[in-house]
Amino acid sequence: MLKINTDLHTHTVASGHAYSTVDEMAKGAFTKGIKLIAVTDHGPQMPGGPHKYHFGNFSIVPDKLYGVRIIKGVEANILDEGTLDLDAEELARLEFVSAGIHRLTGHNLKNKNDYTAATIKAMENPYLDMITHPVQKEYPIDLEKVARAAAENNVILELNASSYSPKKDHTRGIKSESLRLLRLAKKYGFKLAVNSDAHFHDEIGEYSSLNFIFESEDFETGLIINRSQKNVINYLKKREKRLSELKKTV
Ligand SMILES: [Zn+2]
Ligand SMILES: [Zn+2]
Incomplete structure (x- = not known):
């Protein structure tokens, strides 16, 4: 069975409706054998979400806590015309x-x-790495078009475990569409990420609600960008290089 030991989508108390601190999230990850997490609190437009200063001061958090690599990130909100709530x-x-x-x-x-x-439009933002929960009942999208744009803009699409969590009284995902993402990823060549969307430390790395995906005949480990810590680090190195070249051209 595939063991994914990274998690690129987690929330802390800063999000306003999540319940662990960065320190507790790191400890939680360590306990579960997760080697790398991205802390991706909601953008400022989320009710109860952090002020933009939260993101501006993020560099004071160590890169590693309890041996777990902490990636400083955000889950920004996609607003009208695809703008994001951080500039x-x-x-x-x-x-x-x-x-x-x-x-x-x-x-x-x-x-x-x-x-x-x-x-x-959000995917055309050069800073964007990943679209979270692209498959949700409440906000249906044309998956084929989004898949094509993901490949063109080198953006990751997420397989979101929380969308199928038995803990929630409703599931917001659509299984057939999440499975379709596997086929589209092969067709167009973009990458997927398997993430928890944890809002409490014990949810980090909990991917069992996605077993229907892992057991699908279309599933291939190679489609998953965060299949290993090394793979994520390689991705981040390339990202840094791409963005520093962008700075030079501006
Ligand atoms: Zn979200
Ligand atoms: Zn989230």
Whole structure:
């Protein structure tokens, strides 16, 4: 059985509706044998979410806690026309930028066309690494179009364990669409990430709700960018290089 020992989507108390500190998240990861986590608190437009200063001061957190590599990131909110709720200067300070569509964040996106167009526009942001929970009942998107844009813009699409968590009284995912992502990833060549979307430290690295994906005949370990710590570190190195070249051209 595949053991994924990294998690690129986790929330701390800073998100306003999550319940562990960075320190507790790192300890939780260590206890579970998870070697690397991205701390990706919600962007400022989330009710109860952190002020943008949270992200500006993130570098004071050590790169490693309890032997766990801590990647300083964000789960920004995708707003109208695909803008994000942190600007380029703020995003430039972070090591990993993800974004997703969330309710109560002030957007006026109303239908599948809007959700698809905003998601694709967000992917054109050079700082964006990953779209979180691209498959959700509440915000349906044209997966084929988004898949193509993911390949063109080198953006990761997420397989979100929390969307199928038995702990939630509803599941927000659509199994057939998440399975379709595997086939689209092979067709277009973008990468997927397997993440918990933990809002408490004991959820880090909990991927069993995605067993239907791991057991699918379309599943291949090679599609998963965070299949190992080494793979994530390689990705981050390439990212740094790409962004430093971008700075030179601006
Ligand atoms: Zn989210
Ligand atoms: Zn999240």
